[in-house]
Amino acid sequence: MTTLTMKVNGKTRTGDAEGRTLLVQFLRDELELTGTHVGCDTSQCGACVVHVNGKPVKSCTMFANEADGAEIVTIEGQAAEDGTLTAVQQAFQDHHGLQCGFCTPGMVMSATALLKENPKPTEADIRHYLEGNICRCTGYHNIIKAIYAASGQDVSSIAAE
Amino acid sequence: MxxxxxxxxxxxxxxxxxxxxxxxxxxxxxxxxxxxxxxxxxMPGTLVSLTGIPELVGVSADGGTLTIGGATTHAQVAAEATAYPALAALAGNIGDPAVRNRGTIGGSLANNDPAACYPSAALASGATIVTNVREIAADDYFQGMFTTALDEGEIITGVKFPTPEKANYQKFEQPASRFALTGVFVAKYADGVRVAVTGASEEGVFRWTEAEAALSSNFSADAVDGLTASADGLIGDLHGTPEYRANLIKVLTKRAVAAAA
Structure with a gap:
């Protein structure tokens, strides 16, 4: 066991990890931040996406030890203390960008990273960026709409039937 | 695990x-x-992480050579390899954004997955694989599926790519894995054209020398028309037969030349 320290959602957190402990296990089991989900555990589905030093990564395919000393942001770090949602979260609610919600933490973290890199993405940009995030409920249309709306663009131009 | x-x-x-x-x-x-x-x-007894070593990370261009540190991520190559746009485009289309923020060029070349993208760029560019003990020409480096010239404990510290006059990479994606069902990298240099194929052969990445000869004398998609890539030794699986992949090699080569020219 090694004791790891990282800044998670702005707070310094420490916990113990084995060599094989994945970052997602450390977040969920050790730090009890269970908002980050494990869908496939094979780096296909993207439900486990968190930001490590500002960049989205699949936390099921990174060892916790690799994140020692890093800055981590998870879905729990999105909404304000008083519960006010971020623009991306609010848009997912407004445009019904989720059904069961299992993929949503990863979708929100990927979408947030996209809008930081590319504040006015096209519909094609959004679809391309979400290649590594799988949703089995929505058929993606409303997720795309939500992210487009969160970027401040008029969603009527891409409104799905 | x-x-x-x-x-x-x-x-x-x-x-x-x-x-x-x-x-x-x-x-x-x-x-x-x-x-x-x-x-x-x-099941390794010890894993030695290479991602916390600053000297292994970076992209630099100097006098017609682009040098990339072994532990440089695909995302960083996509953003910084501006001296070699076809290589930057290849890196920016590996896997998905989250994978590109972790995966590295050295890791990809050391693994030599038969469907990975980077081996085709290294082979088509006549790149040099630099390790902690020596330099290895790409032509000597790739030795079959998941097999390379690396010795036990040898680390790829960097890769040196001669920057071409023109180049392009065409990947026919396996839609679930986003690996290349077949991918072709074409690079044109002053002394000739090199064509490397990934995803297709049971022996891993290889050069299509007939196309290289045809394109070296006439760099146009038409130059490949009369050629047929052999299906011998190509991969046959539920995604495609050897003959299907052989046809893809020709089609993708033509597309790459058209896009580069």
Whole structure:
């Protein structure tokens, strides 16, 4: 066991990890931040996406030890203390960008990273960026709409039937 | 997965020392190794992380050569390899954004997955693989599926790409894995054209020399019209027959030349 320290959602957190402990296990089991989900555990589905030093990564395919000393942001770090949602979260609610919600933490973290890199993405940009995030409920249309709306663009131009 | 000891050296020298242990293996971005370990197909006693070594990271262009550190992520290559746009485009289309933020060029070349993108760029560019002990020409480096010239404990510290006059990479994606069902990298240099094919052969990446000869005398998509890529030794699986992949090689070569020219 090694004791790891990282800044998670702005707070310094420490916990113990084995060599094989994945970052997602450390977040969920050790730090009890269970908002980050494990869908496939094979780096296909993207439900486990968190930001490590500002960049989205699949936390099921990174060892916790690799994140020692890093800055981590998870879905729990999105909404304000008083519960006010971020623009991306609010848009997912407004445009019904989720059904069961299992993929949503990863979708929100990927979408947030996209809008930081590319504040006015096209519909094609959004679809391309979400290649590594799988949703089995929505058929993606409303997720795309939500992210487009969160970027401040008029969603009527891409409104799905 | 089985447990192991995790070591994170801060220099290449420390990493090389840690890898002297027979049970030790290097860990780069881990985007292939970690899934393999989860399936218990690989069980190192010690993993030596290469991602905390500053001297292994970076992209620099100098006098017609682009040098990329072994532990540089695909995302960084996509953003910074502006001296070699076809290579930057290739890096920016590997996997998905989250994978590109972890996976590294050295890891990809060391693994030599027969469907990976980077081997085709290295072979088509006549790149030089630089390790902690020597320099290896790409033509000598790739030795078959998942097999390279690297010795045990040898680390890729960087890759040197001669920048071409024109180049393009065409990947026909396997839509679930986003690996190349077949991919073709065409690079045109003053002394000739090189064409490297990934995803298609049971022996891993290879050069299509007939196309190289035709394109060296006439760099146009039409130059490939009269050629047929052989289906011998190509991969046949549920995604495509050897003949299907052979046809893809020709089609993708033509597309790459058209896009580069």
């Amino acid at each position: 089985y447990n192991f000891e995790f070591v994170k050296p801060g220099s290449v020298a420390e990493a090389v020392a840690a890898l002297k242990d027979e049970e030790a293996q290097p860990l780069s971005g881990g985007q292939t190794l970690i899934p393999t370990m989860k399936q218990r197909l690989n």
